[in-house]
Amino acid sequence: MALDDFDRALMAATQGGLPLVPRPYDAVGERLGVSGQQVRERLAQMLESGLIRRIGAVPNHYRLGFTANGMSVWDVEDAQVDTLGERIGQLPGVSHCYRRPRHLPKAAPGRSQDALSPSGGDAVQSIATGGNFWPYNLFAMLHGRSRAEVEQQAVQVRELLGAACRGHDILYSTAILKKTGLRLTHPSKED
Amino acid sequence: MLSPDDARLLERLHGDLPLTERPFADVALEFGWTEDYVITRLSALLESGMLTRFGPLFQIERAGGLFVLAAMAVPEERYEAVTAQVNALPEVAHNYRREHALNMWFVLGTETPAQCAAAIARIEAETGLPVLAFPKEREFFVELKLPLTSGAPHGAR
Numbered sequence: 001m002a003l004d005d006f007d008r009a010l011m012a013a014t015q016g017g018l019p020l021v022p023r024p025y026d027a028v029g030e031r032l033g034v035s036g037q038q039v040r041e042r043l044a045q046m047l048e049s050g051l052i053r054r055i056g057a058v059p060n061h062y063r064l065g066f067t068a069n070g071m072s073v074w075d076v077e078d079a080q081v082d083t084l085g086e087r088i089g090q091l092p093g094v095s096h097c098y099r100r101p102r103h104l105p106k107a108a109p110g111r112s113q114d115a116l117s118p119s120g121g122d123a124v125q126s127i128a129t130g131g132n133f134w135p136y137n138l139f140a141m142l143h144g145r146s147r148a149e150v151e152q153q154a155v156q157v158r159e160l161l162g163a164a165c166r167g168h169d170i171l172y173s174t175a176i177l178k179k180t181g182l183r184l185t186h187p188s189k190e191d
Numbered sequence: 192m193l194s195p196d197d198a199r200l201l202e203r204l205h206g207d208l209p210l211t212e213r214p215f216a217d218v219a220l221e222f223g224w225t226e227d228y229v230i231t232r233l234s235a236l237l238e239s240g241m242l243t244r245f246g247p248l249f250q251i252e253r254a255g256g257l258f259v260l261a262a263m264a265v266p267e268e269r270y271e272a273v274t275a276q277v278n279a280l281p282e283v284a285h286n287y288r289r290e291h292a293l294n295m296w297f298v299l300g301t302e303t304p305a306q307c308a309a310a311i312a313r314i315e316a317e318t319g320l321p322v323l324a325f326p327k328e329r330e331f332f333v334e335l336k337l338p339l340t341s342g343a344p345h346g347a348r
Contacts, residue, residue: 003254003302011249018246020234022213022226040210043247047210051253054206057236058244064201065192071289071296085331097333100260100325134293134323139260171296177286178278179243182251182258182300 006034007051008184010042015182018055062176066143070150070170072157073136075102077164081138084161088140091160093153096141103134135167147172193241196224200232204245252327256302258284260325261311262293263318270294276317282310293323 003011009032019027025043026036046052061069076084081099089097140157144150154170193201199222209217215233216226236242251257265273270288277283277297286297301307311322 007254014246015249016246017237017244018208020215020230020237020245022215022230024214025210025212036212040212044210046247046249049253050250053248053250055208055210055247056206056245057201057204057233057242058246058248059201059205060240060243063239063241082329082331085329089331089333094333097331098260098327099329099331101328103323139325169291171289171291171293173287173289173296175288177274177288177295178283178297179285181244182249182284183281184302 006032006042007046010039010046011182011184015184016180058181060176060179061143065145068142068144068147068150069173070142070144070147070154071173072140072142072150072154072168072170074138074140074157074161074168075135075166076138076161077166078137080164084164085138087160088138088157091140091153091156093142093144093150094140094157095143096139098139099137100139102137105133136169142170197232197236197241200229201236201242204233251300251302254302256300257304257307258327259299259307259311260327261297261299261314262323262325263295263314263320264293265295265318265320269318273318273320277314280310280313282306 010028013028013031018024021027023036025039029036029039032039043052043055047055061067085097085099088094142150142153142157144153150170150172154168158165158168200218203218203221208214211217213226215229219226219229222229233242233245237245263273263277273295274286277295278286280299282299282301284298284300286295288294289296299307299310301310311324314320315322
């Protein structure tokens with residue numbers, strides 16, 4: 001489903017946020033030269049199609065007291081990762097959960113070789129990871145009011161993964177460097 | 192910290208702002224508040240940085256685009272300069288510093304795969320540092336949870 005010009009205009013007009021006025025959809029429509037009704041109908045279609053995940057508040061976890069934010073990463077058996085990933089998404093504390101490619105040295109046996117590095121090559125991987133390869137294929141974001149709380153959540157993930165898990169790490173964030181969300185760059189010039 | 196009213200409002204408005212003519216009035220009605228109070232509270236939450244944004248969250252994948260997580264190992268002495276170089280790209284939606292040899296993790300959001308590859312190539316060229324890409328292979332369903340009102344931590348039931 002490609003975006004049409006109205007989609008792009010609507011996304012550009014709302015990706016920074018909705019105006020906090022009594023009739024926000026009318027206000028967006030006014031900027032785009034359409035009615036508020038048209039805006040609401042298209043937003044409803046976008047929700048329906050999944051192009052919009054939700055319309056609402058994007059919290060700053062830190063400012064809300066969730067000061068411990070850990071990206072937990074897990075090396076899970078390929079055959080089981082999809083089933084287990086679904087279950088981990090249900091755990092309390094998990095806000096996002098994805099399967100992503102590993103980055104492995106070329107000769108590593110018994111592991112998938114579908115890792116993607118745009119620069120390619122083992123040298124690059126070894127530099128980028130500080131000499132370590134990246135064995136993790138499951139990423140789950142954990143949020144707590146302390147690191148101890150995040151560790152506790154990680155224990156639950158570990159228990160759920162059981163023998164399918166060969167190793168894990170938690171990468172705590174120490175600063176938000178940017179959080180603007182999606183910004184379309186060159187609307188309608190790319191077709 | 193959040194007032195009890197703010198916590199209730201955020202839990203309600205994590206998603207599902209009504210697609211009605213006056214959505215804030217409809218939310219106010221659910222709580223027995225005024226429309227003006229809802230708008231004032233939301234504005235204050237944005238102003239104070241408790242919220243980074245209020246509006247639609249787009250999944251650009253559904254329109255042929257993509258979000259790609261990417262990581263770099265940035266030398267400490269260059270961290271600030273590289274942050275500025277990376278953040279300058281509008282394709283960079285989020286960027287976090289993390290405790291790891293790979294100490295910079297950012298998300299690229301673009302309308303086409305080609306734009307994403309171009310953004311990665313540009314970051315590598317400008318910084319001279321390799322970028323490790325972790326494209327989303329599968330997203331697992333995550334139950335919406337933001338337990339602010341209970342006073343309980345995220346992990347508690």
